[in-house]
Amino acid sequence: MNALLSLTATLLFSLLLVHLVNRREQRRREIRWRQRRARAQIEGLEEVLIGLEETLSDRRIAERINREIQHQLEAALALENGRNTHLETRLNHVKERAEELENNRRQARANRLRESDAQLARTRECLDQAARVLRRQHNQGRLERETLDEFLRELSWSRLMVEVVTYVAEGHKSLQRGDITSALAYYKKAQGLLIASDHPNPHRMEIIRELGDMIQGKRKALSPELMPETDYNP
Template sequence: MIKSQLRVLKSQYEELQQVIAAVDQTVEPRAVTRFLNQAGLDLAKSMQELAPEDGYVLAAVANTEELQRELQNEVIEGRVYRIRESDSQIALTQSQLDKAATVLTQQHSTGAISPEELNTYKRHLMWAHLMLPTLSYVAQGHQAISRSEYLPAKAFYQKAKVAVNNSNHPDPRRAQMVTELTEIIERQRRSLSKEIMVETNFNPPPLVESDNTVDDQTEGTQSSSKSASNKKKKESVSKKAP
């Protein structure tokens, strides 16, 4: 009976650790992570009551307590990273955020957190949920810029803008983000403000006066090349026609 209970608690603990890791990497305020980690510590201590000498359990308690101390540090830069390389990676991280919201709701039902705290924590999770695809699109746009592929870059920036526009999240940075994305699309700026996007590793170089002229020429060349290619295809089809 004890082994069965311990196995269930271990499974819950390990699943929660994955959720905690995802939340700490994507949610800016660490209050959410601290609360989830406290839930993990409660699970670890429940395991300790069943198996006080179990090495796995002792390590779980020690690691969770150490993490709780570390989570007092609210550092964002170098910790928060919401760029993902594929839709599947975005979906996986979003599913972990959804699980975090479920844990918070369960804790609220037991009186562990107030309705106000629950709403605040869920807003932070929702913002991270939105930023995962949005900032990934922005990063893809930046990478296209680095390859001088201005039309694909513009398409990625527009996808990011649509994602933000379609959201009704109350964070005031959402409106600022729409404005800045518009400026990026119109080549009035190169990257988002750091308070919105702390992930700067893909940022293009700062905008200089000559960039717009070069970008316009390159975009025009890309458009002309595409038109010429389409024209050749049409001519080829015409020649083949009886």
């Protein structure tokens, strides 16, 4: 009887031990998965930040994305057992970048002109991803509604103008090749995007009018104030 009780106790202890080992291993796997996921998100956010820096002259949205990168890095560090000098170095760099963004909130010039469909698609994705991050920050109580709405309007206007500027530039390129038909088609396509939009930016109607003048041959390019990307202006 004693032997049976001892055997039963041993079996129960073994089962408990196996259960504890399995739980610990499962926990380790979960932590590794969360770490990989956090690192992937950080890399994606870095790409978004680069896209914003290329496209927007107002760097306040880039500030918010940089804060998200800092938030993700701090979360990744919290999952580490002991120190991780690589993540700590990245975190310090992000904090230094935050100071630089705060001290220089406007760039001398942003460039919305893209040279290929792939570049155009990448920029649209960066702007869309930035909007998703801002909405998430608002839902988590880290961004005021009024500021969110302002930033979303800025992103949607930039998304629209990246396409408009690129099509106008393609029209200029066609004009330089002597292909007037293609040039007019690009100008009309750019104008059509603006007409189809209901964005409240006051420059929208100005650009529509000036594109109309270009289509009618009354002017060669948009005003530099509306389109400072003059690389291909005739």
